[in-house]
Amino acid sequence: MTQSLLTQPYQRGSPKLHEKSIRCRLIDLGLIDYGASFSLQKELLASIKNKTSLDALIFCEHPHTFTLGRLSKKDNILCGEEGIKKRGISVNRVDRGGEVTYHGPGQLVVYPIFNLSHYKKDLKFYLDTLENVIIATLLKCNVHAEKRPSFRGAWIDGKKIASIGIAVHHWITCHGLALNVNTDLSYFSMIRPCGLDITMTSIESVLGNTNDISKVKQVMLDNFVKSFNLEIMEGGK
Amino acid sequence: MTEIKLPELGEGIEKATVSYWYFQVGQQVKEGEDLVELATDKATFNLPSPATGRLKEVLSQDGDEVKVGQVMGAIE
Numbered sequence: 001m002t003q004s005l006l007t008q009p010y011q012r013g014s015p016k017l018h019e020k021s022i023r024c025r026l027i028d029l030g031l032i033d034y035g036a037s038f039s040l041q042k043e044l045l046a047s048i049k050n051k052t053s054l055d056a057l058i059f060c061e062h063p064h065t066f067t068l069g070r071l072s073k074k075d076n077i078l079c080g081e082e083g084i085k086k087r088g089i090s091v092n093r094v095d096r097g098g099e100v101t102y103h104g105p106g107q108l109v110v111y112p113i114f115n116l117s118h119y120k121k122d123l124k125f126y127l128d129t130l131e132n133v134i135i136a137t138l139l140k141c142n143v144h145a146e147k148r149p150s151f152r153g154a155w156i157d158g159k160k161i162a163s164i165g166i167a168v169h170h171w172i173t174c175h176g177l178a179l180n181v182n183t184d185l186s187y188f189s190m191i192r193p194c195g196l197d198i199t200m201t202s203i204e205s206v207l208g209n210t211n212d213i214s215k216v217k218q219v220m221l222d223n224f225v226k227s228f229n230l231e232i233m234e235g236g237k
Numbered sequence: 238m239t240e241i242k243l244p245e246l247g248e249g250i251e252k253a254t255v256s257y258w259y260f261q262v263g264q265q266v267k268e269g270e271d272l273v274e275l276a277t278d279k280a281t282f283n284l285p286s287p288a289t290g291r292l293k294e295v296l297s298q299d300g301d302e303v304k305v306g307q308v309m310g311a312i313e
């Protein structure tokens with residue numbers, strides 16, 4: 001796949017989709033507890049619904065955490081209570097789609113709180129665009145990832161490097177994506193990621209060297225701006 | 238009486254799975270409140286109540302698959 005194809009704006013639907021930029025707050029939380037970031041998402045979602053906040057783009061990393069989607073089966077956590085305690089992992093059941101996943105230091109997590117009424121009320125459009133953003137970001141980091149039909153996320157040689165899981169209320173999005181940059185992948189062996197027997201990978205594993213997560217974050221931000229036609233208002237409300 | 242139907246969720250999305258009813262039959266609900274959560278692909282979609290009133294019936298239970306346009310329940 002070529003870069004030009006990956007970074008092309010969404011073609012279907014209204015041609016007006018990308019004419020006007022959408023003002024968006026940038027919120028960089030650094031390393032933050034999963035629960036605290038979740039509360040912030042809910043607050044922002046309510047404010048956007050009440051039209052007292054702009055759309056928001058949250059960047060963060062989490063301490064070691066397993067999250068389970070609404071329909072996740074608990075037996076997809078393979079290690080038992082003791083293993084979870086031993087490695088200091090918190091477990092959260094959340095209202096997003098998808099199965100169990102792991103978050104931890106070295107993984108770039110992005111929570112776009114976007115009103116899809118600005119774009120298109122279409123879950124497929126939104127999930128496709130998130131995948132395009134991830135793949136374009138990875139390409140800029142010299143990692144050639146691709147989509148897999150029927151399996152959301154970004155993949156390299158059958159290994160998964162990024163996961164997606166979203167929830168939508170009143171066509172406003174929350175939850176989002178997680179990209180493994182320098183993630184300790186051993187934590188994924190404690191679960192069946194996404195309920196599948198798959199191997200996870202990271203930018204570090206693919207390239208063989210540790211990467212500056214803040215640079216990946218900047219590239220990711222640039223791709224969000226391009227794909228969703230955002231005007232970033234740092235610290236704006 | 239107002240029917241609760243699965244709306245269009247996106248191009249090519251023909252069905253979803255009921256994952257959670259926020260209200261029980263007989264309870265009062267206001268128009269616009271989250272009424273039922275649906276799961277599809279890697280997304281959950283919260284359907285707002287189409288009307289204010291009493292949740293009269295629920296035809297699709299948690300775990301049931303529903304098609305776009307299918308009636309899942311009713312408000313009266």
